[in-house]
Amino acid sequence: MSKMGNRFSPEVRDRAVRMVGEHRADYGSEWEAMSSIASKIGCTTETLRRWCRTEAGRRAAPAAQGVDDKARLKLLEREVKELRRANEILRKASAYFCNGGARPPREMMMAFVDVHREDLGIEPICRELAIAPSSYHEHAARLADPARRSARARRDDGMCEQIRRVHEASFGLYGSRKVWHQLRREGFDVAKCTVERLMRTMRLAGIRRGKKTITTVSNPKAPCPLDKVNREFRVDRPNALWVVDFTYVHTWAGFVYVAFVIDAYARRIVGWKVSTSATAGFVLDALEQAIHARRPGPDDGLIHHSDRGVQYLAMNYTQRLAEANLVPSVGSVGDSYDNALAETINGLYKAEVIWRQRSWPSVSAVEMATLSWVDWYNNHRLFGPLGYIPPAEAEANYYAACDALDMAA
The missing domain is CATH 1.10.10 (Arc Repressor Mutant, subunit A)
Incomplete structure (x- = not known):
């Protein structure tokens, strides 16, 4: 068999199979056609029959494969449809x-x-x-059919109406404790836990007091410098007195803190920082900006005045003051007048920036607004005590006068 098969080239075998298919109608049967063509090619009829069957199987394989692929594709499409529906159910359920x-x-x-x-x-x-x-x-x-519901469910329905009535009568101020007390005053025998459960189900809650934000937290045990300003914030030159303080801003994500360093001569903001935490590092960043911007020297005798907040009395902050040749000064506790100039700048900042907008979405929004305001404040805002000129112009006038005196001398 193998020897017979090897006697014929693939082209001869293909030609013989093709001729059987083409001339099948000229003979009484397929076997007669194979016998006639095989004798002319020089192979046995059985050999040609196997060639024809092999070729028929080869041609039928793609068709069978196509049928299998269609069935598999149909199955996959059905599975994808089920998965999409399941995914849609789970997506909606996760939100619900x-x-x-x-x-x-x-x-x-x-x-x-x-x-x-x-x-x-x-x-x-x-x-x-x-x-x-x-x-x-x-x-x-x-x-x-509500009659088929449990007795507890029917009681809850009636109690929900009473709870909603009491809650609305209080203008939405009452929480579960006061709603429970009011219902008891009206003669309803209901447990407090039941009121709490039903109010959670109805998503009702009372008003809550906001937490008071205190920015100045003092430490009476910490060593504290003396007050070298004594509420006298008028100085005759720049880099004679800096006052510092920080305030807070409500945002959608929580409190944001804003620190300022102000030169008392022209009330110019020489350093500022926005942060989500009121730490010593936060106010130190504002101080670093001021130091790099003004470059105070040991001959300036620059006084740094703050309140008694722990941020300004921290070790790393006081060490930086000493390194920069700044003289520390601290006011008394609970007395805004001892740091009145810084409080005034904080008030201007709140009135001119923060309170003009209903709410602030993020710390980045506050930071950008603060940047724009500080630039406008220093270079364009008119101050009555300065003769209705901006702080930057007041300082420029001072240095121009000094240069004129030096030239005259």
């Missing part, structure tokens, strides 16, 4: 149950099925949420 914990309450899951049963189907939703379809059908039957 975002506050429900590891497994949301049964009432929430039933409500989700009620909302999405038309577009997603009851059976797929129950399968993805691991709910028995019979449980949902029982839930739907209870909704259609």
Whole structure:
């Protein structure tokens, strides 16, 4: 067989098979056609028959493969459709149950099925949420016939109406404790935990007092420099007195703190910093900006005046003051007049920047607004005590007068 097969080239075998197919109609049967053509080629009829069967199988394989591919594609399409529907169910459920914990309450899951049963189907939703379809059908039957609901559920319905009434009568101020007391005053026998549970379900809550923000936190045990200013903030030259303080701003993400370093001569802001935490490093950054901008020398005798906040009395802050040849000065506790100039600048900042906008979304928004305001404040804002000129112009006039005196001398 192998020897016979090797006697013929592939081209001869293909030609013989092709001729059998082309001239099959000229003979009484396929075998007669094979016998006639095989004798002319020089091979046996059985050999030609095997060639024809091999070629037929080779040609049938793509067709069979095509049928298998279509069936597999149809199966994959069905699986993709199911997965997309499951993904849509889970996507909507994740948004619906975002506050429900590891497994949301049964009432929430039933409500989700009620909302999405038309577009997603009851059976797929129950399968993805691991709910028995019979449980949902029982839930739907209870909704259609309230008499089938449990006694506790019926009591909760009536109590929810009373809780909402009391809460609305208080203008939304009462929390669960005061709602419970009011219901007891009216003669309702209800447990406090029941009121708390139902108010959570209805998403009702009382008003809460905001936490008071204190920026000046003093440490009575910390060594404190003396007050070298004594509320006298008028000086005859720049780099004679710096006053420092920081304030806070409400944002959507929490408090943001803003520190300023002000030269008392022209009330120019020489350093500022915005931060999300009121640490010593935060106010030190503002001081570093001022030091690099003004380059005070030992001959200036520059006084640095602050309140008794722990940030300004921290070791790294006081060490930097000594390195920069600044003389520390600290006012008294709880007395805004001892740092009145810095408090005034903070008030201007709040009135001219912060309070003009209803809310601030982020620290970056506050920082950009502060940058724009500081630039306008130093270079364009008119000050009455300076003769209605900007701080930068007042300092420029001072240095121009000094140069004129030096030239005259």
